[in-house]
Amino acid sequence: MIETFIDGPLWYFSLAVFSIGVVWQLAGIGFGKTKIDLSVPRDSAASGAVKTLFSRFIPDKHMAPQINVQVVAGYMFHLGLFALLFFAAPHVSFLEEEFLGFGWTPMPHWAFIVASQFAFLGLIMLWLRRILNLVSRLISTLDDHIAAILTFVVMLTGCLTLLEGFTALRLLHRFSVELLLIYFPFSCLMHTFTFIPSRVFTGAWFGRRGVGS
Amino acid sequence: MVNRDINRIIGFPAKRVSTLIILLFLLLPQFSFAVENEKYEGVLVINPGSELWRDIRQRDNSLEGTSQIKGVDNHILINSQGDRWARFRVNELVSYGTVALVAITLVLLLFYMIRGKLGVEGGLSGRMVHRFTDYERIVHWTLALVFLFLAITGLTLLLGRTFLIPILGQEIFSLLASASKEGHNLMGPIFIVSLFMMLFSFVKRNIYEKGDLTWLLKGGGLIGKSHVTGGFFNMGEKTWYWMVILVGLVISASGVILVSPNFGQGRIIMELSHVIHVGGAVILIAVSIGHMYLGSVGSEGSLEGMKTGYVDISWVEAHHDRWAKECHENDMIITAENYAKLQGKTAADASELANAMTEQGK
Numbered sequence: 184m185i186e187t188f189i190d191g192p193l194w195y196f197s198l199a200v201f202s203i204g205v206v207w208q209l210a211g212i213g214f215g216k217t218k219i220d221l222s223v224p225r226d227s228a229a230s231g232a233v234k235t236l237f238s239r240f241i242p243d244k245h246m247a248p249q250i251n252v253q254v255v256a257g258y259m260f261h262l263g264l265f266a267l268l269f270f271a272a273p274h275v276s277f278l279e280e281e282f283l284g285f286g287w288t289p290m291p292h293w294a295f296i297v298a299s300q301f302a303f304l305g306l307i308m309l310w311l312r313r314i315l316n317l318v319s320r321l322i323s324t325l326d327d328h329i330a331a332i333l334t335f336v337v338m339l340t341g342c343l344t345l346l347e348g349f350t351a352l353r354l355l356h357r358f359s360v361e362l363l364l365i366y367f368p369f370s371c372l373m374h375t376f377t378f379i380p381s382r383v384f385t386g387a388w389f390g391r392r393g394v395g396s
Numbered sequence: 397m398v399n400r401d402i403n404r405i406i407g408f409p410a411k412r413v414s415t416l417i418i419l420l421f422l423l424l425p426q427f428s429f430a431v432e433n434e435k436y437e438g439v440l441v442i443n444p445g446s447e448l449w450r451d452i453r454q455r456d457n458s459l460e461g462t463s464q465i466k467g468v469d470n471h472i473l474i475n476s477q478g479d480r481w482a483r484f485r486v487n488e489l490v491s492y493g494t495v496a497l498v499a500i501t502l503v504l505l506l507f508y509m510i511r512g513k514l515g516v517e518g519g520l521s522g523r524m525v526h527r528f529t530d531y532e533r534i535v536h537w538t539l540a541l542v543f544l545f546l547a548i549t550g551l552t553l554l555l556g557r558t559f560l561i562p563i564l565g566q567e568i569f570s571l572l573a574s575a576s577k578e579g580h581n582l583m584g585p586i587f588i589v590s591l592f593m594m595l596f597s598f599v600k601r602n603i604y605e606k607g608d609l610t611w612l613l614k615g616g617g618l619i620g621k622s623h624v625t626g627g628f629f630n631m632g633e634k635t636w637y638w639m640v641i642l643v644g645l646v647i648s649a650s651g652v653i654l655v656s657p658n659f660g661q662g663r664i665i666m667e668l669s670h671v672i673h674v675g676g677a678v679i680l681i682a683v684s685i686g687h688m689y690l691g692s693v694g695s696e697g698s699l700e701g702m703k704t705g706y707v708d709i710s711w712v713e714a715h716h717d718r719w720a721k722e723c724h725e726n727d728m729i730i731t732a733e734n735y736a737k738l739q740g741k742t743a744a745d746a747s748e749l750a751n752a753m754t755e756q757g758k
Contacts (some may be wrong), residue, residue, distance in 0.1 A: 342578060
């Protein structure tokens with residue numbers, strides 16, 4: 184009964200919420216009203232956009248000593264999660280069977296383990312920094328904590344079901360994924376899709392004014 | 397009358413005859429046994445099945461067999477040492493492990509009931525000193541969280557058969573055990589990385605120095621009423637630190653041997669590693685319960701250091717007097733108001749908090 188519900192209606196519902204929600208949010212940003220800049224451009228907006236898009240991957244040298252932990256942990260977590268999401272063998276076959284109709288070479292098992300350990304250590308350290316660093320703690324919202332914990336639960340249940348011998352564990356993982364998908368469009372997790380437009384917009388805005396950012 | 401006469405005439409021999417018959421029945425099986433033993437005494441052929449079984453079990457000698465499959469221990473059919481290890485695991489490790497963990501918990505409960513929370517003489521002052529950086533606290537809590545996860549999953553695997561199956565049933569326990577095993581193996585390497593981060597972050601301040609032995613002789617202040625001296629870390633904290641590092645490394649090494657059986661280690665090495673892994677883990681879990689107790693409900697003002705990075709100067713004077721001297725000399729102390737502002741409180745809240753802490757100190 185519960186198996187049918189999680190694999191069926193709840194899965195399609197969460198997918199619908201996720202897809203419609205993400206498109207709705209992105210459309211809101213894309214088609215939203217922006218103030219027309221009437222000033223004479225001092226420099227190229229396009230070069231500012233490109234520069235900012237890539238320069239943000241490296242921490243500012245003045246800030247580096249204070250944010251070393253979050254930069255290193257951030258890369259560990261995001262790269263680890265990306266590898267798990269798109270190159271873990273169960274995910275590749277799932278995407279092939281359920282959505283795409285084609286697959287690609289998955290990671291070997293040892294790479295899966297290493298990637299998940301990177302992702303786990305990175306996420307734990309990032310969340311700890313969020314609650315232990317004074318400034319991070321004060322600017323963090325409930326949404327940040329829920330997003331971090333949900334992501335952790337999804338990763339953990341995924342790894343616990345690695346043996347693929349128990350339906351209950353697989354369902355637990357799928358259920359946590361469904362919760363994450365439903366929560367995703369309304370949370371800070373949207374930065375997955377918005378970080379590029381955000382950098383481009385900021386870079387173009389400053390670039391036009393001749394401000395190095 | 398007639399019956400009495402008959403009895404008198406035949407009674408005596410009849411009794412004798414019946415006694416003899418009974419004796420004969422009683423002795424007959426003995427004779428029969430004796431005859432059988434005599435019959436088999438001369439047989440020299442030993443049961444070939446028993447001999448074969450004895451060789452397979454390798455009870456008397458180490459018999460080298462051959463196998464088409466090449467690998468470590470592949471020539472051994474039955475490993476008797478494995479039986480001994482399995483019995484040791486079930487009888488000794490599980491029993492002693494349970495006793496150790498229950499005993500330490502009961503001792504701490506008893507201690508708390510008798511002594512209560514160990515306070516700072518004169519109360520906390522509200523004036524604070526910076527003790528740990530963000531990075532040091534992140535390292536501490538990363539190691540603590542991963543250790544807790546490993547402890548819970550490890551104890552589930554060790555004690556689950558004895559304690560959880562009767563409660564959860566075999567089906568649910570098998571699911572829990574499978575998840576615990578996967579989780580335990582996955583988090584193990586993260587523990588190793590955190591352990592090295594802990595080693596490099598805190599090693600300099602955990603080198604033993606003059607005065608530490610006095611702390612030990614006075615039982616960290618539990619024996620007698622005189623003040624115990626301590627530096628940035630006192631003797632107890634330093635010992636706990638080295639215990640975490642050294643026992644942690646032993647657990648890590650034995651864990652790596654267990655989780656990677658494809659590097660040529662034989663069964664005996666695996667069994668030995670398992671015993672060392674479990675023994676070390678139980679010791680570390682037992683002592684960590686004491687550490688958690690003293691770092692939270694057991695001692696006033698201790699948790700602040702790992703929560704906010706700041707500790708009260710009165711707490712420092714009570715537990716780390718040599719470091720307190722440095723704090724006074726180097727003007728490291730901040731007021732309660734400034735501390736509250738640092739914690740993101742408004743000026744009014746800060747003032748209120750400072751007054752409350754000063755009152756508490758009085």
